[in-house]
Amino acid sequence: MSEIQTDVLVVGAGPSGLAVAAVLARYGVDFQVVDAKSGPVEQSRAALVHVRTLELLDRLDLAEAAVARGVKVNTVEIAERGRQAGSFPLVDREAAQTTPYPYALGLEQHQTEHLLAEHLTSWRRPVKWGVALEALTVRVEGARAVVRREDGVQDAITARWVVGADGARSRVRHALGIGLRGGTFGQTGLLADLDLELPHREELRPGTLRLNLTRGGFVGLFALPSGRYRLFGAVPPNLTTAQRGTQVSHEAYAEVTPPDLQRWLDEYFALDARIHHTTWTALYRIHSRCAEHFRTGDIFLVGDAAHLHSPAGGQGMNLGLGDGFNLGWKLALVATGQAHETLLDSYESERYPIARAVLRGSDRGFALETTPNPLARWLRANIGTRLITPLTRLRSVRAAIFKLFSQTWIRYPHSLVTANDKRHRGRPRPGDRAPFGHLDTAHGKASVFDLCGGTAHHLLFFHGPTPSPDLPSVRTAIQSLVSAYAIPIEVHDVSADQTGLHARYGVTAPSLFLIRPDGYISYIGTPDELQRLEAHLDHIYVRRQRGDPARPN
Ligand SMILES: Cc1cc2nc3c(=O)[nH]c(=O)nc-3n(C[C@H](O)[C@H](O)[C@H](O)COP(=O)(O)OP(=O)(O)OC[C@H]3O[C@@H](n4cnc5c(N)ncnc54)[C@H](O)[C@@H]3O)c2cc1C
Structure with missing residues (x-):
């Protein structure tokens, strides 16, 4: 050995x-x-x-x-047992401004x-x-x-x-x-990649995901890059006679034959679609x-x-x-x-x-999606799904949907390595994902994400609408502080004329935002309290030893 x-x-x-x-x-x-x-x-x-x-x-x-x-998916259509009930955009115009990947x-x-x-x-x-x-x-x-x-x-x-x-x-x-810890759902998970024919009136526009709900189950459908469709869903256990595995795993325990799958689509989901060929099918147990x-x-x-x-x-x-x-x-x-x-x-x-x-x-x-309760299902079919289109016209609802599916809601305000500051009331706050935006650099317009990418930490130095009269010496003090640490920390100036980015970061006075290598803000402060930034850095990072070369990013 x-x-x-x-x-x-x-x-x-x-x-x-x-x-x-x-x-x-x-x-x-x-x-x-x-x-x-x-x-x-x-x-x-x-x-x-x-x-x-x-x-x-x-x-x-x-x-x-x-x-x-x-393939880019940006619209969801909801159908209740084959009947189109409503649709909404996953990403609206406002949300599209917040990420390069809307x-x-x-x-x-x-x-x-x-x-x-x-x-x-x-x-x-x-x-x-x-x-x-x-x-x-x-x-x-x-x-x-x-x-x-x-x-x-x-x-x-x-x-x-x-x-x-x-x-x-x-x-x-x-x-x-x-x-x-947790449990296993009664429904069986269903996945299939297939060649499918949808009648003309049912055709899915590119980039649309259709969710078809029914009693105790659902199937979703969207086009894959290969031109095939991905079918995913949950079916009640009585639809399949395959012996469910007992292991706690999402591994597939059985396949579905194309005739069975066609029958489920026709009879159970009322989905008007002809299966031509299946490349892959899987039944799996659903755990939480x-x-x-x-x-x-x-x-x-x-x-x-x-x-x-x-x-x-x-x-x-x-x-x-x-x-x-x-x-x-x-x-x-x-x-x-x-x-x-x-x-x-x-x-x-x-x-x-x-x-x-x-x-x-x-x-x-x-x-x-899977409720078998007749009353809940009636409410979903007759009230819930009908409200989808009007509700998703509300900006706040669209914003909530985007946040939820995109995982951009993830933030770490209470982390051991976030310098939480109760004085900071605006958005973003320490622990938030650094907002997306653009700024002018010597090489032209750059996205903050490009500028603050790679493996380094980044310190955005917003000069504020009224920059400090001794800006050069403040800048030198900041640079000298961050150079004391073993990690590379790149300092980027955001000058007063970059009003768009100041607004995006809620900045009204000279400010410093420290951004981690995964794009989260770990510290927000002002340049006149550099000792606070120093304490934050000392809490997490090692100081460079005398004679250590600066690390490449
Ligand atoms: C049939 C099926 C369908 C799914 N559908 C979806 C879906 O539609 N949407 C969704 O979000 N998620 C889906 N999932 C779940 C998704 O695939 C997982 O969440 C994802 O793969 C998790 O990634 P992972 O790297 O944590 O684990 P895994 O992908 O399970 O990778 C674990 C790896 O560890 C290796 N391994 C295991 N034991 C050992 C060992 N002793 N020594 C060395 N290597 C080992 C395995 O070979 C495997 O490569 C599905 C899963 C399955 C099985």
């Missing part, structure tokens, strides 16, 4: 593990990523990538490639995984496929994992930190004895569960290993990718000696409440 030493072992190369690894690679961390499978997943599985995920992929320069491979991207999971895996290969840190974790023991000097290669040979990997990204039946979670902890000592859980969601809103994979990014940059900065361990404590304190909130939201959405 060979002995391998590494700083970080990532177990599992699904979307969540790939995200952690991709971020670690960018920071030059010494890590290994292993997966029991012989390559990325082949099925399409999760097929909607949301706004916040695209913004995070952009930080790895992968969003453009994802968008080129996917849509949900239809992209099959294998495409998302391929993008991330190719990215790792291009950084010369490829996934070790066909390597399964068999045992994990935690010791003072680091965790020791025993893995088995496809040829049966075992290796031992000693790692300072381990990331359990090994899915619903996580061996890492079991090794830590962490329970997965959350691990008791996302961290024990130096071992972390991300993605499905930490939480399992109903398919309502397609949030599961997106949440896992979000976990991966959140943990990735923190682990990287601690592993490379640039940040204190406090930063790692913030992973669970930030992501656990988010996972719980997404579970609550998707459970409510799922219950509404």
